[in-house]
Amino acid sequence: MRQTTLCLLVKEQEILLAMKKRGFGAGKWNGYGGKPEPGEDLASAAVRETAEEIGVQINRQDLIKLGRMEFYFTNNPDWDQEVNLYLVRTWSGEPMETEEMRPQWFRFEDIPFEQMWLEDKYWMPKFLAGQKFEGEFYYNHDGTAIEKFDLRDMNAGN
Numbered sequence: 233m234r235q236t237t238l239c240l241l242v243k244e245q246e247i248l249l250a251m252k253k254r255g256f257g258a259g260k261w262n263g264y265g266g267k268p269e270p271g272e273d274l275a276s277a278a279v280r281e282t283a284e285e286i287g288v289q290i291n292r293q294d295l296i297k298l299g300r301m302e303f304y305f306t307n308n309p310d311w312d313q314e315v316n317l318y319l320v321r322t323w324s325g326e327p328m329e330t331e332e333m334r335p336q337w338f339r340f341e342d343i344p345f346e347q348m349w350l351e352d353k354y355w356m357p358k359f360l361a362g363q364k365f366e367g368e369f370y371y372n373h374d375g376t377a378i379e380k381f382d383l384r385d386m387n388a389g390n
């Protein structure tokens with residue numbers, strides 16, 4: 233199972249999402265991140281991918297890891313992945329549109345869940361509350377529905 237990263241910038245009661253313009257997840261609002269390069273750790277990948285996708289600079293020490301989730305796709309095991317979620321409250325630079333993503337700020341109450349991955353509505357409230365969590369999501373044969381999921385709070389020491 234491949235490991236990936238997902239970062240989300242948050243300020244006060246707003247979250248920065250980005251419309252994915254191409255590739256896996258195109259047409260969905262999402263965070264920014266991706267796969268580590270060979271020899272790269274997850275935190276470094278999160279920093280690099282965020283800079284590439286929305287043009288902001290993050291220091292590793294400003295990544296707050298809040299979650300880890302595993303995703304399983306019944307008919308597409310190549311899509312299976314472990315996603316490591318990072319909250320970011322401090323960065324430099326202004327988010328900008330790139331060939332891959334178009335960032336936009338949303339108030340927490342206006343998050344466009346209907347244009348996001350199906351599982352986001354389950355884990356994002358925990359994330360925005362600063363809770364640590366982990367879970368598994370199992371998608372159906374064509375990736376259009378979640379067959380089952382398990383989402384658990386993690387102890388502060390985990």
